[in-house]
Amino acid sequence: MTDYLEPNRGQFHFSPRRGWMNDPNGLLYYRGTYHLFFQHAPDSLVWDTMHWGHATSPDLVHWEQQPIALDPKVHPGDLWSGGGVVDVHNTSGLKDGEHDPILVFSGTQGVRMFCSLDGGRTFTAYDEGRVLAQPSGRESRDPKVVWHEPSDAWVMTVWSDNDGNGVDFFVSKDLRQWERTGRYVAAWFFECPDVTLMRLDDTEYWVLRDARGSYVVGDFDGREFRTDWTEPRTITVNPGGAGSDYYAAQSFDNLPDRRVVTLAWQGQNRGSVWTGNASFPIEQRLVATADGPRIRSTPVDEIESLRTAAIAVEPQVLAGGSTMVVAGAATSYELEATFDLAGTPAGTFAFRLRTGPDGGAVREVRYDVTAAQLDGVPLEPAADGTLTVRLLVDRGQLAVFAAGGAYYACYNVDFDTATGDAVELTTTEPLNLQSLTLHHLASIWPTDGR
Template sequence: MTATTELFPYPATDHREPRRGRFHFSPQAGWMNDPNGLVYYRGTYHLYFQHNPRSLEWDTMHWGHATSPDLVHWTQRPIALHPDVHPGALFSGGGVVDVTNTSGLATAQHDPIVVFTGTQGVRAMVSLDGGDTFEPLDDGRVLATPPGRESRDPKVFRHEPSGRWVMVVWSDDDGNGVNFFGSPDLREWTFLSRFAADWMFECPDVSVMALDGDPGELRHVLVSASGGYLVGDFDGLEFVPAGDRPQHVTRHPGGAGSDYYAAQTFSNVPDGRVVSVAWQGRNRGPTWTGNLSFPVEQRLLSSADGVHVHSEPVAEIALLHREVRTEQDVAVTAAGLRIGADPSARDTDGLDVEVAVDRARSSARRLILEAVVPGGCAETITAYDLEEHALDGHSLPAAGQAADAAVVRVLVDRDQVAVFAAGGRHYLAVNRALEDPERTAELRLRADGGDAVLSTLTVRRLGASWS
């Protein structure tokens, strides 16, 4: 297993480098893309990810590894899967913790952690030391082969009603779609069904969510790499969606290397929480390429116009709060209100800003949050249109939800931005070019076309995820 540790420890990393997020995960060195094999095991979150440790570009995939006790503080670990040690193409895939030892692989010290990967055939690797090192399962044999010229990105979940594990894998068999396989023990797999859809491309994820928090009303949410999703039921054999037009987790879906791609949910999270992260491919610096979106907790909520996934920052973000300031009845004019130094500056904290807009007392047409370089231009981070009740050009739920929808929360972390509104139904995760390495910018909130009144303004300064 020496090949998995030859590149560790990574070179000393200055997490104050320009453009590197202070509270968004990025590798200490090298390239990263999709999050993989996300599991929670005995007090630790394990993040594996597509990784090229020797270059800032995609090539020869490894699985990088980082751990966290709380989803916000991360420690990079030795590489988990290495092409010189582990068979097959080490592309994207998921992982599970076999807490009931269906595989028969448990030891006196550890439950098996099993991860799945491969192209044109799925292989698995098993860890019996808590997720640090992996051996090929059953000598690395192919466990399942979806039909088609190409297939990849297996994700496994537990289906309790049928007492089996279920694997979902993308393939191009007569067009885009995913194949479902079932297994009693994570080792022997049988084809169950295929769900075909032109939008269902790469990195499928299936999560089980309680509708409106009711554990008696469970739904399955099938998500594609671009964040498109359908809500439906899985009966142990087939996925039956409630509709045929996908919604999107984020307001800015894109392809590989975009602001949000290949999101995956953690397995085995306490209390049944659904926690998701995605690859953001447009952030890079002199020693790394790519980062992850900030972890969000997802809930499935019903409304007058249907059932929707809502995403909000995980509650553990409070562990990063260094200072919290809340003001009431704040007036915002065209001159603008200074929020704080822009987190792109090397020695400043990130910001978690929340505004509750009092539309009845506001005459402004728009409320704009922007990064301003002294003597230079302003870069819009997000803009709320009071007249159209829209955020960044996207209409927000109206009628009975209007008051809540006027609450907008923004995370700013150098070039990484996340925007939340309408109780998390509106979610936007993007890389913005906010930073000017030669000059320090500041964050400013300003009104356009009149004045605005904020019933509350909360500014939280965030420390770093890294020591």
């Protein structure tokens, strides 16, 4: 039994029943089920000997933890971060039965492959754990594999320290024999590479990102990655290192409709028997901007299945210096509001989260109209003067989206230290509120605590 209601345990963010969690691994979709594997030390509250934990979901939001997938007592090598694929065309030749092979990759200083022929329930080491791909450099880790349709081949990216930080590229026709074909070197690029095909209108781009969420957009010809970007952009406005609020995001393999959905590790949250949680799944797309293609991030639409009671606020102009109580009590919820700032040239407004009788709030999300900044980050309203802000607030997590996903911030926040549960909107100047809706969100956890 697990107490899923203990303080700071997110009610719509996945966290392990017990033990330590860090990077999401081997994210994939197979026959109606989403699989989340993750770095796991089941008997420790700090980083320790790594296993691959496992959770499944029918809809990307309701997760059920499964037995450990990779165990160092059974599976060889360092079971650190890695990726997974569904070999739907049996290019590996490993299919034996009704299920397509599910193959996951892990290992430091050499990549090993593990195979499941029962839909991802159990895994065995391929060829007794032989190293299939040897990256350059003294240190290497975090293999991620994707399908490259134009060359009819698989592509693997692995971080290594050869000649500085960078990514080795490997290609394979059968997932068993790999050829190293190229390397992308950048001082900023550290750990957990993820290369993703993304479309913008009729053009295909390849997006290469690292553990901090830094990314560049370029082209991959099946052997080498090229980009004319000299500096990366970041997925979130608050990038950090390992153990921060957002790290080691990975994209899902084999998704229907070729969606790009990612999960990250949030390392600043813990309870009495667990440490770490996954971010809420985010759908990402490329959009055209004056500076070139850029990623936009929004919560997956499946969040709608968690919505319960809603609070809708009528359009109105709030008086300067006023405070509106949006909800007297809300702990796990989604809030979306649109403001018309065309007639508001100055001042600030803010959502105050988990306010108590003493007037204090655990966190504020503040927009400075004068400086055109959201929580200190430059963000202009739309051309028509409107600004839409969307919040996902859980008991230990906060995600902030704005301007159609141009702004994405992901945080761990100890909301359960609050003395109250109210949600307030304050403004220093008259503020034209066009719409505001707060959806209470149901818990994803089973009521019997399993």
